[in-house]
Amino acid sequence: MTTVLTPTPPSPPPPASGPGTPSGSCRGTGWTPRWRRAAGPRWLWIAGGVLLVLAFARTLSGADQLTSSGTVSAALGATVPIAMAALGGMWAERAGVVNIGLEGMMILGTFGAGCIGWEHGPWAGLVAAVLFGAIGGLVHAVATVTFGVDHIVSGVAVNILGLGVTKYLAAELLEGTPGGGQSQSPPIGPVGRVSVPGIESALRPVENRHWFLVSDLAGLLRGLLTHISLFTLIAVALVALSAGILWRTPFGLRLRSCGEEPHAAETLGVNVYAYKYVAVMISGGLAGFGGAYLAEVAANIYREGQTGGRGYIGLASMIFGNWRPGGLAAGAGLFGYTDALQLRNAPAVHALLLVAAVLLAAVGAVTLLRWFRIPGAGGGGLAAVPSGTGDSDGDGDGGNGGEGGGEGANGVGGAVAGKAGKGGGRPRIAVIVACFVAAAGLATWYACTDSLPSQVVTATPYVTTLLVLAFASQRLRPPKADGLVYRRGEE
Template identity: 50%
Template sequence: MTAPTTATDVNQPSLEHAPPAGRRMSWPVLLLVIAGALALTSIVRLITGANGITNVSQMSTALQLAVPIGLAGLGGLWAERAGVVNIGLEGMMILGTWFGAWAGFQWGPWTGVLVGIVGGCLGGLLHAIVTITFNVNHIVSGVAINILALGATRYLAPLAFEGHQGGSAKQSPPVDSLGHFSIPGLSDWLESLNNQHWFFVSDIAGLLGGLVTNVSWLTLLAVALVPATWWILWRTAFGLRLRSCGENPIAAESLGVNVYKYKYLAVIISGGLAGLGGVFLSIVANPFYLEGQTSGRGYIGLAAMIFGNWMPGGLAIGAGLFGYTDSLNLRGGSANVHALLLLGALLLVAGAIWLAIRKKYVKAAITFVVGALVFAWYAGTNEVPNQVVSATPYVVTLVVLALSAQRLRMPKADGMQYRKGQGK
């Protein structure tokens, strides 16, 4: 990042509305791609008869599973845009699950939400002190926080939950619900339309129906945080200064930006968002804390952030994708995953054709062969093993990251150690 020439450049966010460098997909093109993918999915649904892959219940479950992943990813985005790698998202989510349930069963679910966020912020504060003040390697600090959070909650759970009705050494007493809502009329109409199983129209109805049926208030808050994050980081002076710390902290310091302050704020906010994702797991997804509840969602959130190229919109799409594949475990998993093998084969063949048009013949041939093998798997079987269904979210995570790696562009100073005054 080239340093601006005057302090005015840092104080006026209008000079940098867009993220730095790299080709970005415009909204019309993005919507066209999403519509094409949905149309292809509809074709697969009609061929296989697997109506469950786009029904309202499937989409509603996918949204619920995507929320904690998306919140963890937002937490990672805030930290890394300020130049701090946050591998400790998993540990901060664990703190959120424990503190949220601990306060929730005693003083109510909304108190649990606030205390869970504070628990995540404490993890973020610890990570900030270790990495920013003492310049410890960011990866080492994050891994240590994950281990520390797991150990601390295992120690505290028996002390806090045993002796209470429904509580044990590994589980909290139940927490009251935050409440759910459906939009009257619209929800029923979309579900009825989805049940018609028409091409494309029913699939859109299923997608939209999942967004307005049996939705938690915390889900609504989480969804609102995506555009809020974009507006704060890309449309305010505060956001511009924070991102300058992740691009070139020396240049930012030379223009009067308190780099330490912005890094600390970003990492604490990062912990709070991850903690909120943990709260969602222990109050909304399940009305209690359970040891091992996060199941690696902090790491998947980090993968969603990378897939989204350190942008809130891309992160949301990544979280939705991972949430959808995870939902296959809960609703007709084997049949739905078997149907999606056909979708994967068609996508690979389409990718091979695209590569061939661009005269990348070797890559096109490899992609086509892989697509043919996936189609052979689909045609030669009637279902897939349960182990494959369980592994689907993690396989999709690896495949998507591998395919998108070449277009990624992280903040230039992400993970680099910084000392105040080092540019003098």
């Protein structure tokens, strides 16, 4: 018997670019979506789209507080503590240590700022808050790194200790002080604020005109560039500095290797224990900074229970941001915005139903468009989406923690599209249908009601947290060794 070997014909070349022909590449499909081909960072396009939706909702609903400078300024103030907690969580988890104790470390930070700041000034209070938070991080590191305690158990213990220790110390140190007591400190001196010259006078008239999109942009810029706390500027610098250190230095590479492959890092001479200790203490210090912001900027006084669960919301922001600085900053901004809106103007929260409806409809439309436009399949132009087309690996397109809000899981449209890209080349039509059905339901709810129950208004930030994490869950990739107990010399 003679076996005839037939050569495999070569693969046809990709179609040439031309009018009506997609060019570029998208995970091997030969097509790049138009919004990715366009010039400019992805986060800028996402931010512009969100602003456009908010402007549309403001015009349609008449809820001017949606994009007012006051709301933006309050949202920025609510964002900073959440972002600092999230950044602290990222430092710890990039080194392989889960830090559930961020809430307790923030509590320690608020007490340190109040106890020291009322007598020695806000800057001394800031230093004390960072040190108190770092001490909380040290306790967590000793338990998890040295003694191998389960990370969740240790974090919960730190939360309980933070609450109990501060209550005891407040009774011992603040009782009898002028204006202080067992549950609060005396007033703390104000922190300086700065403004960009000329912005206030130039943008105020434009914002008050209530022009579509133009006035919304003016309100956004006015809220971001006027009366900015110096602590806010430090927080922004810390986010950028963390991105640079962790993704641009040998120290950052070694620290991240401890969270990915600690035993491989050990064979290369990395002192894994030392890096974990440093990371968790930095994590605690950043959470303490967030506590100082609450005590010195948001309230000018320390009060018991001041954190209000922001350490846990910071954890959600970190997960939403896919353990990257830019993504967690975007997540903190989202949660801070909803928190500020429900505190400043409860009726404006009703307009968020319309905002959510428009965003869900846009997500469904984008996902459906990706399904129709990716070439390579028959059936009347419907193309099966190859696995991974939605960039569902969670690493983001840039691979850089400093690229801002467009990376990781923070693009909700990309997250849903990432879901559609899974399943062996078959898009999940249920996701598209769910987006349109939910959008229709929210729009109907908005049209049939004039306000929301107070319980719903109060729970808005927490509901937002759950919904966003549900949408982003398919794009998340935590560090490989996150939460695992490490022992030198053991595999």
